[in-house]
Amino acid sequence: MSTEPAAGPGAAVTVNGAARALVGAQPPVTALDWLRGLGLTGAKEGCAEGECGACAVLVARPGCDAATEWTAINACLVPAAALAGQEVVTAEGLGTPDALHPVQHEMAVRGGSQCGYCTPGFVCSMAAEFYRPGRTSFDHHALSGNLCRCTGYRPIVEAAEALGAPAAGDPLAVRTTAAPPPVPPHRVAGWVRPATLGEALALLAGPGAVAVAGSTDLGVEANLRGSRPSLLVAIDRLEELRGLSVADDVVEIGAALTLSEVERRLEGRIPLLDAVFPQFASRLIRNGATFGGNLGTGSPIGDLPPALLALDAELVLVGGDGERTVPLTEFFTGYRQSVRRPGELVARIRVPLPLAATTAFHKIAKRPFDDISSVAVAFALDVVDGVVRRVAIGLGGVAATPIRATAAEQALVGAAWTPDGIAPATAALADAGTPLDDLRASAAYRRAMLGQALPRLLAETLEGTRP
């Protein structure tokens, strides 16, 4: 079997409605570099690491509530090659000075722009929310990945809140009713989009090949740390990795689904994940970041592993020899290491049902939103007649890997759900892991955060602020 998809169809991108040949688009050229090279210089580079949103553009993606949805992404993180065959709209494609798009109009008349550096990025994030199917009010999280250093956010928020519905016949709204662009196989030096999972696995078996999904981690590695894998194998659009199913006893989540897609498609079925989503990076990042990528980094401070540990999840891994299932408790083996074999992928995540009735995700970071965890604590427990009957606690940021707080769990099962009843478990939780001093927090602070997590959860449940 050939493992070399032809560089063929798809070597063009529809940009603002016009086909543009995708030339000069091999890594490390980013989508942002390539678009700016076309003269579309509205999108800017502010940070090159997904933090500022100055680079935001819209891409047409498969929708949850419509056939196609305009999705805002950080163009600085995505390889240009990933745009092959796709449809992109930049701030220039939304409107012109003589015929402003409604978003641009509101930003202009409400004073939402001063130096203008951030404005095209804000406009694209705002436009994605403007076109969101079924929108009844403006979701402020849509702008959570866009920073402005000089205007101040009030006029920007006022512009967003002033938006009505798209006019009848608005071409971008009309576009959402038709199928999304297909994702053709494509290859350039250093980057390949295989057609099937089988092709991807064959390519990944080769030396130096690295899987890339949303590129929100690998893009930072390339831009800031000069990482140059010899071959990036794009797996983000492989249908085999993009299923989501709900059965009586299990929810299965495809590893190549983005956090935004899972949030929309689960429709609140897993409240613990719903608690994680708004605390995970920004909307722009969540539109690219996948579940598989968060597990694939093996990071001890990723936010999904503690939550998935508390949910008692299993991972289905797939490689050349087929599939195998590994409990998440056995997946991580050391700092950024796991039982995943070379070339093997996370195919899907299995969350057993029924879920525990009380869940919570405490993310302690320097900012409430758009920041990496110093400590993360995820809880899933059942309290029956005032006694804890089952509990799982997942922790991030307190050891070389995400871990379960097993001693605290054991102390909690059978205990009264009262301040006195949880005291032994609180002491055990404060002693969990092997926290270190680093730039984000000291070991003592991390222990203090662990020590107050259970009393905080108890207070929240007694006050009725938790289910």
Ligand SMILES: Cc1cc2nc3c(=O)[nH]c(=O)nc-3n(C[C@H](O)[C@H](O)[C@H](O)COP(=O)(O)OP(=O)(O)OC[C@H]3O[C@@H](n4cnc5c(N)ncnc54)[C@H](O)[C@@H]3O)c2cc1C
């Ligand atoms: C500004 C910013 C903020 C962030 N904030 C957070 C945050 O709040 N919380 C958090 O947890 N993370 C955060 N991240 C990190 C990142 O967004 C996540 O880790 C994300 O889930 C990575 O997914 P991806 O699809 O982009 O991975 P990629 O960058 O495509 O890949 C990352 C790694 O995973 C591997 N990989 C990808 N898919 C698979 C798979 N299916 N199986 C096996 N390996 C795979 C790749 O080979 C690579 O080694 C942030 C990143 C940025 C840039």
Ligand code: FES
């Ligand atoms: S340039 Fe800052 S997020 Fe892309």
Ligand code: FES
């Ligand atoms: S208008 Fe200057 S950075 Fe936002």
